Amino acid sequence: MESKEQKLTKNDYFIATMRSYFLQNGFNYNTYQGTGYANIIFPGLKKIYKDDQEALKKATIDNLEFYNVNPQTVPFVTSLQLAMLDHGEDVSKIRSIKMALMGPLAGIGDAISQFGVAPLFSTIFASMAIAGITASPIMFLVCMIGFNLFLKCLLGWLGYRMGTSAIEMLSQKINQISRAANIVGVTVISGLAVSFVKAEMAIEYATTIDGEQQVVALQTVFDQILPRLLPGLVTIMVYYLIKKKNWNVYKLLILLFVLGILGSLSGILG
Structure with a gap:
């Protein structure tokens, strides 16, 4: 000191x-x-x-x-x-x-x-x-x-x-x-980040298990590997843009709105 x-x-x-x-x-x-x-x-x-x-x-x-x-x-x-x-x-x-x-x-x-x-x-x-x-x-x-x-x-x-x-x-x-x-x-x-950030995959695929065809949600697979993975990735992306690229909150809001709308329309995000 x-x-x-x-x-x-x-x-x-x-x-x-x-x-x-x-x-x-x-x-x-x-x-x-x-x-x-x-x-x-x-x-x-x-x-x-x-x-x-x-x-x-x-x-x-x-x-x-x-x-x-x-x-x-x-x-x-x-x-x-x-x-x-x-x-x-x-x-x-x-x-x-x-x-x-x-x-x-x-x-x-x-x-x-x-x-x-x-x-x-x-x-x-x-x-x-x-x-x-x-x-x-x-x-x-x-x-x-x-x-x-x-x-x-x-x-x-x-x-x-x-x-x-x-x-x-x-x-x-x-x-x-x-x-x-x-x-x-x-x-x-x-x-707080992974609790309040809402982001889920809506993609599903068909697979055969024990001779029966079942539909598996990709989000379920992610949750078994690492719960709240997507919210964590979104948070990391936002942090990177703020700290490394000096983005302000308004740019981030526009980006997240665009990604959310496009992801929803394309069926990628739920």
Whole structure:
């Protein structure tokens, strides 16, 4: 780990936490929350890279990449990332940790804020409204806003503490943490890809088995050899076009639409 003077103060982390309220403002179907995430940490990046405009530009562009996490838990990631950057940790290893935290924090945040606290407060204040307490809707909003603010500040502080107090531990084990984060990230993304990508062969052929003629679906043969083979191949193709050929999402959508229509009309794809 490179030793360097810290440029960020506690106030900078608090500002980043408050800017997390604007996470969804730049939402798009290309990078999801990428634009909003970069906007959250931009003031911190400016202080860290104030003497190197090219490094600031690169760091900002790098953080425009795809990201999708619960808005209430994102301060933990932003504070942790800024603290590690401020302490001179390797950028690629920080990115691995950032991406690995995306899935777990999305699930935790949804479970707490959307499926836990929101239904609880809704039940309480709906009962109060039925009982004739007219201020119930306002009380519900105040409680929800207050809880979300508390959760954001708490997680922002925890991310800051982990990124500063535990920096020595992280620096000693950063390679193992980074490798584990990469493995988790690849496993999760691969599982999601083959689960959500729908592609099946519609080709069938006739064969004779034990003297009886039977129709065998080619997709069944593929599934016995390697389940979800075709979705995996489609995912690899898309990854190649993005990473090696610099295709954007619009080109990919057009290509996939054309392949899907032609494959369906020709009877190759089901």
